[in-house]
Amino acid sequence: MPVTDAELHAGYEAEVERLAGRLLGALDGTGGAFGFSRPPGRAGLAAVRGLGPDPFAAGSSDAPSDDDGIAEVLAEAYRVFSRRGWRRRPDGLA
Numbered sequence: 447m448p449v450t451d452a453e454l455h456a457g458y459e460a461e462v463e464r465l466a467g468r469l470l471g472a473l474d475g476t477g478g479a480f481g482f483s484r485p486p487g488r489a490g491l492a493a494v495r496g497l498g499p500d501p502f503a504a505g506s507s508d509a510p511s512d513d514d515g516i517a518e519v520l521a522e523a524y525r526v527f528s529r530r531g532w533r534r535r536p537d538g539l540a
Contacts, residue, residue: 461489462496469501482515485522494523 471477486494494502502516 458489458492458496462493465490465493466497466501469497473501482519485515486519488526491519491523491526494519495527 468477468480472480499520502520
């Protein structure tokens with residue numbers, strides 16, 4: 447059974463919510479340290495790309511460090527989901 451755009455969107459949306467929740471937990475001290483124990487899949491990379499680099503920035507309280515592989519994951523997310531591959535919407539917005 448092929449995956450529909452709606453199913454794909456729902457999967458990516460769920461991954462953004464999951465990743466954002468983990469980040470918030472790390473930043474407010476309720477969820478422990480944040481890091482990637484293994485490279486994220488495509489949905490995880492989409493979530494990282496959607497959230498952008500700010501939540502991962504060093505200097506934030508209990509933010510992940512480079513030792514957690516964050517820089518590599520960010521680079522891969524931006525490579526896989528580059529703006530060059532996005533279609534333009536009819537209203538001109540990206």
